[in-house]
Amino acid sequence: MINAITHSQVYVxxxxxxxxxxxxxxxxxxxxxxxxxxxxxxxxxxxxxPERQILLEKPxxxxxxxxxxxQVRELLTKGGSLIFSTDDCRKTYETLLGRGVEFTEExxxxxxxTDCALRDPFGNSIRITQPKA
Amino acid sequence: xxxxxxxLVEYRGDVTVDRAxxxxxxAGVVGRAxxxxxxxxxxxxxxxxxxxxxPLDVPALARIAHVSEAHFSRIxxxxxxxTPHRYLQRRRVERAMFLLRETDLSATDICxxxxxxxxxxxxxxxxxxxxxxxxxxxxxxxxxxxxxxFTMAWMRPSA
Numbered sequence: 001m002i003n004a005i006t007h008s009q010v011y012v013x014x015x016x017x018x019x020x021x022x023x024x025x026x027x028x029x030x031x032x033x034x035x036x037x038x039x040x041x042x043x044x045x046x047x048x049x050p051e052r053q054i055l056l057e058k059p060x061x062x063x064x065x066x067x068x069x070x071q072v073r074e075l076l077t078k079g080g081s082l083i084f085s086t087d088d089c090r091k092t093y094e095t096l097l098g099r100g101v102e103f104t105e106e107x108x109x110x111x112x113x114t115d116c117a118l119r120d121p122f123g124n125s126i127r128i129t130q131p132k133a
Numbered sequence: 134x135x136x137x138x139x140x141l142v143e144y145r146g147d148v149t150v151d152r153a154x155x156x157x158x159x160a161g162v163v164g165r166a167x168x169x170x171x172x173x174x175x176x177x178x179x180x181x182x183x184x185x186x187x188p189l190d191v192p193a194l195a196r197i198a199h200v201s202e203a204h205f206s207r208i209x210x211x212x213x214x215x216t217p218h219r220y221l222q223r224r225r226v227e228r229a230m231f232l233l234r235e236t237d238l239s240a241t242d243i244c245x246x247x248x249x250x251x252x253x254x255x256x257x258x259x260x261x262x263x264x265x266x267x268x269x270x271x272x273x274x275x276x277x278x279x280x281x282x283f284t285m286a287w288m289r290p291s292a
Contacts, residue, residue: 013168070164074171083280104179105281117282123175125282 009055010080081125089130186248234274
């Protein structure tokens with residue numbers, strides 16, 4: 001039976017820029033970066049935790065028609081999403097703010113914990129949640 | 134004298150190859166321009182979501198979006214399918230719905246908290262958009278444990 005979720009996926013407009021952001025600013029690490037010929041298979045994960053990866057996929061032919069790919073690229077900037085967890089939301093927020101990350105919500109207490117929200121360069125929404133102890 | 138892109142291509146000579154290549158290049162340029170505009174409009178919309186309780190500040194939003202004030206509303210509507218004013222009204226009503234569900238604040242307090250200028254305007258706008266009065270909504274509402282951005286997006290009252 002299915003026993004784990006290993007990959008989730010978000011679309012990005014540029015994979016090098018995605019690495020600059022997800023690795024350079026958010027502090028994830030590249031788990032796979034393979035030129036398969038027809039695509040660049042690029043995944044990132046939490047350092048030391050390769051069992052759960054995010055595929056940073058660039059929309060394009062031949063997976064979809066160039067026309068569809070253009071629509072996906074334009075839709076992308078209107079907002080995919082990811083949720084991460086942290087031990088300390090406020091500290092993470094300060095650190096990332098210092099690295100120039102664009103936040104849409106400051107750390108706020110919620111019923112389920114404290115969280116904040118930001119966007120990657122392409123418009124994907126990312127939440128960082130400190131679960132209630 | 135060539136007056137448009139298609140004419141420029143023909144003027145250059147090898148019509149078949151150049152035109153196909155040129156159209157592909159132009160499509161790429163137009164596509165990338167649209168992506169960039171969308172991203173910038175999203176940034177302006179995010180700013181509206183943060184400052185929803187304040188009056189709409191088109192000059193500031195236009196600066197964030199790198200468009201002229203005169204064009205901001207039109208481009209916002211083209212990108213998101215509604216005017217900035219309407220988007221803001223629905224955002225305020227959504228926030229009011231949230232507070233009605235999750236807090237004990239009075240409807241009057243909520244009205245001012247989300248940026249409406251009078252309880253009368255608030256009630257009328259709320260009822261137009263949600264289909265029932267703030268008080269009626271509160272009675273039947275159920276609190277939910279959902280990440281805020283999903284609440285903001287999915288519990289938004291429709292047009």
